[in-house]
Amino acid sequence: MGAGLTDEEIAWQMTDDLVQHAQQVFHPVWQSTSGNDGYVSFEVDPLLEDDQLGLSHEERVEQYLQLAQQWARGHQNRMIKVPATAAGLAAVEELAAAGLTLNVTLIFTLRQYHAARDAIWRGAQRRANGLALFKSVYSIFVSRVDVYTAQHVPQLTEAAQGLVGIVNAKRLWQDNRQFWADKSCPLDQEIIFASTGTKNPEDTPDKYVRAFAGSDIETNPPATNDYVAANSTPFTRQVDILPSEAILAEIDAEVDMQHLEDVLMDEGIRKFADPQRDLLNLIGEKRAVHAA
Numbered sequence: 001m002g003a004g005l006t007d008e009e010i011a012w013q014m015t016d017d018l019v020q021h022a023q024q025v026f027h028p029v030w031q032s033t034s035g036n037d038g039y040v041s042f043e044v045d046p047l048l049e050d051d052q053l054g055l056s057h058e059e060r061v062e063q064y065l066q067l068a069q070q071w072a073r074g075h076q077n078r079m080i081k082v083p084a085t086a087a088g089l090a091a092v093e094e095l096a097a098a099g100l101t102l103n104v105t106l107i108f109t110l111r112q113y114h115a116a117r118d119a120i121w122r123g124a125q126r127r128a129n130g131l132a133l134f135k136s137v138y139s140i141f142v143s144r145v146d147v148y149t150a151q152h153v154p155q156l157t158e159a160a161q162g163l164v165g166i167v168n169a170k171r172l173w174q175d176n177r178q179f180w181a182d183k184s185c186p187l188d189q190e191i192i193f194a195s196t197g198t199k200n201p202e203d204t205p206d207k208y209v210r211a212f213a214g215s216d217i218e219t220n221p222p223a224t225n226d227y228v229a230a231n232s233t234p235f236t237r238q239v240d241i242l243p244s245e246a247i248l249a250e251i252d253a254e255v256d257m258q259h260l261e262d263v264l265m266d267e268g269i270r271k272f273a274d275p276q277r278d279l280l281n282l283i284g285e286k287r288a289v290h291a292a
Contacts, residue, residue, distance in 0.1 A: 001290055007283040011276075015042070016071070023077050030077035035133050036187045041103045042071050043081040046272035060087035065094055072100045079103040079137065083272070084112040085265065092116060096123025096136070103192070105139040106268045109261045113138055113172050117179060117189075124185075135187045137217065138176065140169045141195040141268065142208050148260050150200075160250045162200060163243055166211045167251055169193055170242055173216065190216045197221040206231060214239040 005013065022040040029038030044067050047053060048060050055063070064087060068080045080095065082088040083106040092102055096119070104116040116138060124134045145165035149156060156164070173191045180189045196208040196218055205227035212218060214237030220228075242248060 039079045041079045041081040049269045061090045064091035093119040093123040096120040097126040101135045108264045139192040139194040143195045192217045
């Protein structure tokens with residue numbers, strides 16, 4: 001505050017410092033895996049999608065391009081997190097071409113995943129230094145899908161209700177593996193199974209961890225990890241196992257994936273923006289106390 005920084009500048013300086021500290025912890029992993037693991041994600045400003053700012057689509061795209069490159073500059077094991085919104089998706093090809101390591105987040109549907117992956121691959125093929133350090137990940141949100149179907153698709157049978165998030169994520173995972181199989185990328189292009197904390201009290205806390213066991217990456221809430229650590233039941237590979245054809249057919253017939261995407265994206269943007277707004281408010285309160 002004494003240096004004259006605004007609340008927003010303070011928030012981003014703090015964020016940058018915290019992420020750099022985490023990067024230092026994981027940098028030996030990044031080195032030992034030649035850049036395949038050991039990354040820390042840095043989220044580009046979640047308020048860019050806030051309608052209150054009144055930004056046009058073009059202005060949002062420009063901000064994603066500018067801020068992503070600003071926060072990536074000089075960092076080896078920092079992933080830049082960009083949401084799969086219209087503006088975010090419009091920016092990722094150029095960011096991949098510029099050599100950034102990207103984590104595309106807020107993905108709920110195959111449409112979003114394809115748009116992100118295809119744009120990033122086009123950009124990757126334009127990189128000045130080739131594919132040696134090309135790495136991308138795609139964050140598929142899971143439990144929020146099952147919250148959606150419980151609210152908006154109550155006609156699903158008991159056998160199918162609560163499985164849509166898992167089925168959707170596993171299908172995306174299969175699609176991802178098939179796409180990259182012949183691309184000769186030295187590093188893995190992976191799925192992140194995100195939003196893996198159970199919302200239904202009848203489910204065990206490790207429901208989604210068990211479902212995706214065997215491949216790629218999960219980001220779990222601390223309570224989920226605590227439960228997994230305390231539970232001695234062995235995990236077996238489940239990530240490539242789908243439920244019966246009858247359940248898959250029911251899900252395909254009953255769930256409107258475009259409506260699901262629209263509802264969950266609107267919700268997800270708010271869930272990303274609200275904590276950032278809260279942080280700015282808190283810094284403002286601290287400033288007022290300090291000034292007094």
